Amino acid sequence: MVKLMKILICYHSDTGNTEAIAKSMAEGLADQDVTLLPAKDVDPSSLGDYDLVFLGSGIYAGALGKSIKKLMKNITNYPPKFVLFCTHANPDPAFYQKAFKKVEKQISENNSTVCAQFHCIGENKNPQVVEMLLKTMPSMKEPLEAAKGHPDAKDLENAKNFAQSVLQEL
Numbered sequence: 001m002v003k004l005m006k007i008l009i010c011y012h013s014d015t016g017n018t019e020a021i022a023k024s025m026a027e028g029l030a031d032q033d034v035t036l037l038p039a040k041d042v043d044p045s046s047l048g049d050y051d052l053v054f055l056g057s058g059i060y061a062g063a064l065g066k067s068i069k070k071l072m073k074n075i076t077n078y079p080p081k082f083v084l085f086c087t088h089a090n091p092d093p094a095f096y097q098k099a100f101k102k103v104e105k106q107i108s109e110n111n112s113t114v115c116a117q118f119h120c121i122g123e124n125k126n127p128q129v130v131e132m133l134l135k136t137m138p139s140m141k142e143p144l145e146a147a148k149g150h151p152d153a154k155d156l157e158n159a160k161n162f163a164q165s166v167l168q169e170l
């Protein structure tokens with residue numbers, strides 16, 4: 001009998017974009033032993049029980065969501081491999097790329113590895129934040145407009161295919 005991989009997909013999602021991506025990834029891995037959970041519901045001591053852990057978050061002021069940070073702060077056992085993913089409204093890497101730096105360092109310092117990363121555009125659905133950004137950074141108008149409707153069906157398909165490709169490349 002083929003042994004299934006034990007996979008955790010956990011995420012922080014304030015407005016549903018990262019959750020939608022996480023669900024598509026879980027769909028792509030439906031033939032494995034997959035657990036899909038918001039990070040706030042994950043027992044930090046359980047991460048080491050998995051063969052592979054997907055960690056996902058929206059990007060908020062350049063940082064990861066609180067529940068992902070808390071989970072990684074309290075982790076006790078590491079899985080051998082992680083996959084990192086995020087959704088962000090600004091396509092400029094300067095606005096999202098640094099968010100995982102601390103987590104990446106932590107993972108590599110604990111004999112684990114990041115085997116793949118995925119990111120996609122997610123509409124900023126917080127009207128107060130959008131209004132504030134448009135007032136203080138008018139150059140954000142174009143990226144905010146372009147992000148509307150994302151993640152769309154194509155983004156979700158990409159996430160599903162990405163998750164399948166991760167397993168093929170392990």
Ligand SMILES: Cc1cc2nc3c(=O)[nH]c(=O)nc-3n(C[C@H](O)[C@H](O)[C@H](O)COP(=O)(O)O)c2cc1C
Pocket residue numbers: 012013014015016017018019057058059060061062063087088089090091095096121122123124125126129
């Ligand atoms: C308070 C707030 C701060 C944000 N800060 C950033 C940011 O620094 N960089 C960026 O690219 N997107 C930023 N965004 C956009 C979100 O990262 C994007 O909409 C993401 O898809 C939200 O994910 P969620 O729906 O899973 O919460 C911000 C959104 C909010 C509401």
